[in-house]
Amino acid sequence: MVESITRRDFLTKHHRKADHPSLAKKDWPTARVANLYRKFLEDKPVPYYPPVKDYTPVPITPSRRRTSIDWNDDTAAHLLRRTLFAPTFSEMTSSGSDTMTNTVDTLLAVQGQPDPPGDWVNEPPPQWDAMTEEEIMELIETYFQRQFELIGWWMKRMAIQPMSIVENMTLFWHDHFATSFEGVFYPQAMYEQNAIFREHCLGDFRELLRRVSFGPAMMIWLNINANTVNHPNENFARELLELFTIGVDNYTQTDVEEAARAFTGYGTNGVATNYNYDQATGFGNHWQQHHDFGQKTFLGQTGNFNGDDIIDIILQQDQTANFICEKIYRWFVYEVPDDTIVNEMATIFRNNNYEILPVMEHLFTSDHFYDENFRGCIIRNPLTVTQGVFRQLDIAEENLPINYLIDLQYFMGMIPNMPPNVNGWAGYRSWLNSITLPMRKLFASALVDGINPFGGNFDFEPDVVALAQTLSDPEDAEVLVQDMAKLFFPLPISDELEEQLLYALLEGAAVYDWDINDPGAPLRLRNLIKYILRKPEFQLI
Numbered sequence: 001m002v003e004s005i006t007r008r009d010f011l012t013k014h015h016r017k018a019d020h021p022s023l024a025k026k027d028w029p030t031a032r033v034a035n036l037y038r039k040f041l042e043d044k045p046v047p048y049y050p051p052v053k054d055y056t057p058v059p060i061t062p063s064r065r066r067t068s069i070d071w072n073d074d075t076a077a078h079l080l081r082r083t084l085f086a087p088t089f090s091e092m093t094s095s096g097s098d099t100m101t102n103t104v105d106t107l108l109a110v111q112g113q114p115d116p117p118g119d120w121v122n123e124p125p126p127q128w129d130a131m132t133e134e135e136i137m138e139l140i141e142t143y144f145q146r147q148f149e150l151i152g153w154w155m156k157r158m159a160i161q162p163m164s165i166v167e168n169m170t171l172f173w174h175d176h177f178a179t180s181f182e183g184v185f186y187p188q189a190m191y192e193q194n195a196i197f198r199e200h201c202l203g204d205f206r207e208l209l210r211r212v213s214f215g216p217a218m219m220i221w222l223n224i225n226a227n228t229v230n231h232p233n234e235n236f237a238r239e240l241l242e243l244f245t246i247g248v249d250n251y252t253q254t255d256v257e258e259a260a261r262a263f264t265g266y267g268t269n270g271v272a273t274n275y276n277y278d279q280a281t282g283f284g285n286h287w288q289q290h291h292d293f294g295q296k297t298f299l300g301q302t303g304n305f306n307g308d309d310i311i312d313i314i315l316q317q318d319q320t321a322n323f324i325c326e327k328i329y330r331w332f333v334y335e336v337p338d339d340t341i342v343n344e345m346a347t348i349f350r351n352n353n354y355e356i357l358p359v360m361e362h363l364f365t366s367d368h369f370y371d372e373n374f375r376g377c378i379i380r381n382p383l384t385v386t387q388g389v390f391r392q393l394d395i396a397e398e399n400l401p402i403n404y405l406i407d408l409q410y411f412m413g414m415i416p417n418m419p420p421n422v423n424g425w426a427g428y429r430s431w432l433n434s435i436t437l438p439m440r441k442l443f444a445s446a447l448v449d450g451i452n453p454f455g456g457n458f459d460f461e462p463d464v465v466a467l468a469q470t471l472s473d474p475e476d477a478e479v480l481v482q483d484m485a486k487l488f489f490p491l492p493i494s495d496e497l498e499e500q501l502l503y504a505l506l507e508g509a510a511v512y513d514w515d516i517n518d519p520g521a522p523l524r525l526r527n528l529i530k531y532i533l534r535k536p537e538f539q540l541i
Contacts, residue, residue: 022038022041022042022182023180023182023183024037024038024041024182024183024185025183025185025220028185028220029125029128029185029186029269029270030128030129032128032136033128033136033140036133036136036137036140037140037185040137040140040141040144041182044144045410047409047410047413047415047418048410048411048412048413048435048436049413049420050413050426050430050431050433050435050436051430051433052426052430053426053429053430055429057335057336057428058336059336060334060336060373060374060377061373062338062368062371062373062374063371063372063373068367069100069365069367069370071096071099071100072096073092073093073095073096073097073486074096074486074492075096075100075370076092076095076096076098076100076103077092077095077096077486077490078370078375078490079095079100079103079104079107079364079369079370080092080095080107080163081490081541082332082333082378082541083107083165083168083332083364084107084161084163084164084165084168084388084391085158085159085161085167085168085383085384085387085388085391086384086387086388086389086391086392087163087391087392087487088391088392088394088470088487089392089470089471089483089486089487090470091163092486092487093472095163100365101365104361104364104365106163106164107163107164107165107364108165108202108357108360108361108364109164110202111162111164111166111198113195113198113199114157116153116191116195117146117149117150117152117153117191118146118149120146120187120188121187121188121191121192122188123188123271124271124272125186125269125270125271126139143185143186143187146187147181147187147190147417148402148406149187149402150181150187150190150191150194150417151402151406151415151416151417151418152402152405152406154170154194154416154417155383155386155387155402155405155406155409155416156396156400156405158171158383158387159387159390159391159396160391160396160397161391165202165360166198166201166202167198169197169201169202170194170197170198170201171383171416172201172327172328172331173197173201173208173212174193174194174197174416174417174419174424175331175419175424175425176243176244176327176424177193177197177212177218177244178419178421178422178423178424178425179193179217179218179221179417179419179422180221180417180418180419181417181418182418183220183221184216184217184220184221185220185270186216186217186220186270186271188216188270188271189215189216189217189220189268189270189271190217190417192215192216192217192271193212193215193217193218194417196208196211196212196215197212201356202356202357202360203355203356203357204353204354204355204356205315205324205349205354205355205356206311206315206353206354208356209244209245209311209315210308210311213236213240213307213311214266214273214275214307215273216268216269216270216271216272216273218236219266219267219268219273220268220270221422222235222236222239222422223235223236224236224263224266224268225266225267225268227260227263227264227265227266228264228265228289228290229261229264229265229290229291229292229293230290232257232260232261232264232292233260234256234257234260236260236263237256237257237259237260237262237263237310238256238260239422240259240310240314241255241256241259241314243422243423245314245315245320245323245324246314246317246319246320246323247319247323250317250319250323251299254297255298255299258296258297258298258305259296259298259310261292261294261296261305262292262296262298262305262306262307262309262310263306263307263310264290264291264292265277265286265287265288265289265290265291265292265306266287266291266307267283267286267287267290269282269283274286274287277291291306298310298313299313299314299317301313315354318346318350321345321346321347321349321350321354322342322343322346324346324349325342325345325346325349325359326342328345328359328360328363329341329342329345329363332363332369333363333368333369333374334374334377334378335378335427335428338368341363341366341368344362344366345359345362345363348362375490375491376489376490376491376537376540376541377540378428378540378541379427379428379429379431379432379539379540380431380538380539380540380541381414381425381427381431382408382409382412382413382414382431382436382440383409383414383416384541385412385440385443385539386405386408386409386412386443389443389444389447389533392467392487392488393447393448393462393464393467393529394462394463394466394467395447395460395462398458398459398460399459399460400458401452404452404454407454408439408443411435411436411439412431412436412439412440412443413425413430413431413436414431432539437539440539441533441534444530444533444534444538445530445533445534447462448461448462448464448526448529448530448533449461449526449530450462462526462529464522464525464526464529465516465521465522465525467525467529468480468516468521468525469516471483471484471487474516475514475515475516476514477502477505477506477511477514478498478502478511480505480514481498481501481502481505481528482498484501484528484529484532485497485498485501485532488532488533488537488538489532489535489537489538489540490537490540490541491537491540493537497535497537500531501528501531501532504527504528504531504532505524505525505527505528506524507524507527
């Protein structure tokens with residue numbers, strides 16, 4: 001993958017071409033189409049993937065164990081920062097004046113599926129062999145555009161989300177079951193997987209795992225559809241064990257081989273699959289021809305196993321619950337898991353038959369989660385920066401160009417549906433370097449001023465006066481900067497930083513001279529917000 005770009009590239013929006021092998025499959029959906037697709041991708045830019053940093057993370061010791069949680073605006077804000085892409089001031093204060101139970105219930109409430117990005121999500125695959133090369137290239141271009149339409153659609157969902165964890169959990173599962181559209185090819189398959197994540201993100205992990213494993217996107221991405229009795233392919237079986245369920249050192253190479261045998265015979269045309277092989281239409285006798293019907297021995301059990309059986313056996317292993325709960329902990333609490341808390345979560349997971357919701361309820365009502373030592377200990381991922389700021393500045397409903405949203409992530413390193421590899425994004429400290437941090441600051445300044453850093457102006461600019469009027473006392477300069485700090489920073493500010501914020505707002509004028517209705521107030525507020533968004537504290541949640 002590309003590991004660095006020059007500042008000149010960064011400032012001129014020049015994306016370097018890939019200097020790595022394409023993720024496109026060599027014979028998918030056909031050898032002819034695959035060859036044309038790889039040529040099509042040759043001049044397409046690839047995202048900047050921040051290099052993984054080699055460091056030893058520092059464990060955090062909770063400040064103290066408490067029997068009750070001091071629920072207030074600050075406690076509520078911590079919960080909302082970790083579950084939303086970023087909270088608004090009114091969400092923080094209304095949650096703080098409500099109860100923790102009600103707030104957690106609201107965040108974890110069931111959400112309906114949003115309208116899809118287009119009718120094309122249900123479009124069947126074409127008859128490639130009956131198409132001319134020109135027709136194939138035209139459809140490849142259409143599919144490529146639809147992939148980015150899907151990315152923009154999802155990013156818009158992140159920004160306009162209600163007070164709900166669903167979009168963040170959808171991103172979590174996408175990172176966990178990382179697939180890239182470049183290898184999957186069909187935008188319909190990527191949409192279907194996204195819908196699965198959103199539907200089951202807080203539900204039955206067993207069902208989530210099955211739906212993802214036997215969905216067309218994963219079948220293509222990790223070569224399940226190419227796994228046959230005569231030519232077994234271990235890609236999916238290995239990642240199923242190592243990355244998706246049980247983790248390294250909890251299985252053997254023989255287990256991988258036997259699991260791969262069990263997953264033979266499943267196929268997809270890019271949109272449908274033969275998961276229900278006794279009912280599937282359009283796949284002929286693919287299952288009968290390509291499934292290995294012999295005895296397999298997997299994790300100590302022997303039988304004529306298929307893919308469902310392998311998943312069932314994996315979920316019988318205690319380590320599976322621990323592995324998943326550790327991933328949840330890393331995403332929502334801190335990168336160094338607390339074994340005691342993870343064990344508590346895993347016990348709840350197993351006792352509730354792998355239902356995800358009780359685990360999240362336990363975590364978000366635990367004194368451990370709200371411990372002050374865990375506040376501000378996570379570096380914001382790029383999507384919580386961009387989509388979060390859109391929420392906080394109340395511009396999520398504005399007509400933000402999809403290309404602009406995606407261009408930002410090209411340089412910040414986190415385009416949905418384009419993870420660097422099957423491991424997902426490295427996260428944490430890798431998010432910040434000499435390329436990504438200046439990009440974050442440039443984005444903040446440009447957005448507040450309504451200027452597209454890649455050329456031209458937007459047809460809107462944030463109403464900073466209206467934003468200030470959502471705060472507790474916009475007429476009091478000191479209270480205003482304190483509230484702005486609460487909105488954008490995860491930790492209380494020092495007296496020195498408060499003075500800096502006051503100066504950014506007042507530019508040396510006296511506090512009593514501040515007037516929210518003064519003609520110069522919008523410019524002063526924009527200067528304050530830009531100053532805040534450039535501070536190191538803003539990069540933390």
